[in-house]
Amino acid sequence: MTTTADVLVIGGGGSGMSAAISAATSGATVILLEKCPKVGGSTAMSVGSFTAANTSYQYRAGVNDSIELFVADMKVANGQFEERENKELRRVLAENAGPTVEWLSSIGVQFLGPTPEPPYEKPRMHNVLPNSSAYASALLGECRKRGVDVRTSMRVDRLLRNAAGEIIGTRANGTDFFGRRGVILATGDYSASIEMKAEFVGNAAAKIPPVNPNSTGDGLKLGNDVGGIMVQMDRLYEGLRFAPSKRPDPIKILPSHPLLSTAMRLVVERLPKNLLAYVIRGALTSWVGPNNTMYQAGAILVGHSGERIANEDSDKLMARAAAADEKNTAYMIFDERVARKFSAWPNPVSTFPGVAYAYVDDYKRYRPDVYHRAQTIEELATSIGVTSSVLKSTVEEWNADVATGVDSRFGRQHLGDGVSEGPFYALGPMNAYITLADGGLAVDTQLRVTQANGEAIPGLWAAGSTGQGGLQLLNHGLHIGWAMVSGRLAGRNVAHAPKRLDLEATENVPVN
The missing domain is CATH 3.50.50.60 (FAD/NAD(P)-binding domain)
Incomplete structure (x- = not known):
């Protein structure tokens, strides 16, 4: 040769x-x-x-x-x-x-x-x-x-x-x-x-x-x-992503062939936008982590110990904090007020801009493995596998900081409304990744x-x-x-x- x-x-x-x-x-x-x-x-x-x-x-x-x-x-x-x-x-x-x-x-x-x-x-x-x-x-x-x-x-x-x-x-x-x-x-x-x-x-x-x-x-x-x-x-592009789904991804499993791609384009161009968005949400909840606007509304990020691990204003800091632990695992914790806000436009949890938007209930439907809901913080801790007393203490400390307007642990600037109105939610596990350099x-x-x-x-x-x-x-x-x-x-x-x-x-x- x-x-x-x-x-x-x-x-x-x-x-x-x-x-x-x-x-x-x-x-x-x-x-x-x-x-x-x-x-x-x-x-x-x-x-x-x-x-x-x-x-x-x-x-x-x-x-x-x-x-x-x-x-x-x-x-x-x-x-x-x-x-x-x-x-x-x-x-x-x-x-x-x-x-x-x-x-x-x-x-x-x-x-x-x-x-x-x-x-x-x-x-x-x-x-x-x-x-x-x-x-x-x-x-x-x-x-x-x-x-x-x-x-x-x-x-x-x-x-x-x-x-x-x-x-x-x-x-x-x-x-x-x-x-x-x-x-x-x-x-x-x-x-x-x-x-x-x-x-x-x-x-x-x-x-x-x-x-x-x-x-x-x-x-x-x-x-x-x-x-x-x-x-x-x-x-570097440092950030958090949801752990891979064990369910087949309806978009990624499709074979790549020019004839199939052409047929798909002709079909999707004629689909009503709401139906197209529904089809894509399954993939969207598999590929993309939650928007930072959820943290700005009051959500917090905790590690596998149940404690906050980083300043949630920064993707980079959250990713580095998660990766610093050998388990590389984190969960977003939020309450009913945040869940309501991110259940309809214009506040998606994750998005393919202009194509599809996923909300809290979409994670319940498509990613039940990363969706957690409980009436109390203790029950939520059990659902995600962290010590209930630690998570409860973490949430109480956070709510106290929100009340004073100062994040005493990490200096976060956008505090939101805290985590105080049940039921309570968690999305995760999430893992830190570098997408590209x-x-x-x-x-x-x-x-x-x-x-x-x-x-x-x-x-x-x-x-x-x-x-x-x-x-x-x-x-x-x-x-x-x-x-x-x-x-x-x-x-x-x-x-x-x-x-x-x-x-x-x-x-x-x-x-x-």
Whole structure:
């Protein structure tokens, strides 16, 4: 089997497969190396929304959008982080997201949308059907159609350079692979690297497990070892999620096939909105933790001991506190007043914006394993498996703090109305997870990996989270958008790069 191609792609998630297809359709031969037994990466594990402007979905829905409005809304979503934004890459994303949705549609990916996504002015969120595995299925099928040599269970451990200092290939499983025109790093983020989380964020964050255990920052290390710089490495998405349901998920169990996706789109576009929301609530209560607004109304978070564990104003602090305990378990406790408030619009417990909203009774219906209701705090403690005297003392202390207006334990600012009106409720167990990390290699607008002086490293490109380059991506659907957009652009650019004549490796650069 050949180990040399025009383009070598490392990583088989959404960005890597998009890069491989783009390079192949630009006339290049392509080898893709994926360390896991199957492709898909974090893309196949995501909710799957793709935020984009100027799509045919928007046109059919009568939405008049523009690139300038899209950029303006991203500025609003960034808030205090706007000063950190890589504005050149944001423009690349805004201009190419719409065409990339159309491209995905052309290879069999179907979307529901566009749906609203506050604080955006225009509906831009396109939700993949039937689930995010549709990306992996369609992209892998297109890779095979375009002749991409996809090899799984191939862990890359070093980059190869020639005498001129150009990146010419990699070593994986003891074999050297070469890319005559270039190498693309598309291995995802570092959310599963305990060492990198500890180094860049801290030991408390390092203890939080990742959603994707394979996101170990391999591409970041590879790029950094040959002179690339890592930026925005302090940004992790830390939060609480409900423990996985033992019931089959009606959305995730659906097989991914273009014909099924097309049929689903035609059906759901014609379903009454209230019926569609009802269908999706089962999945919604499985995937998403409760909104922070419940804590602002008076709910508290307790650990398996029955004591409060963190300042509930902060997702990060709650996640770190839960993960600090070996059981990584927490429960939200609230009373009848909060339950009433979060039983109807405009106060959902959890939400897919513009698509479906889940309320307290939906958890009783769809997730009885995480729904607890009792007439007394002592009975509620028994239901969730904590010591009744401890939980009672915790609630009494909290109610006393609410009465004085000061959280004596953690300094929480939004106290709400306390936990005093029965019956009483708990949602949980919940576990702490890191959904993703926003750090990535610095890249230019051609997706070439750059050094500290701004010069591109010859022969090396990066896409997706590996090449995020300082983008903020602070609203739903932007990470998937950047994965596909950057992958397509990187693949095209490498395919058009000049061939290197010297493919003899003179320097092996190991991963740290």
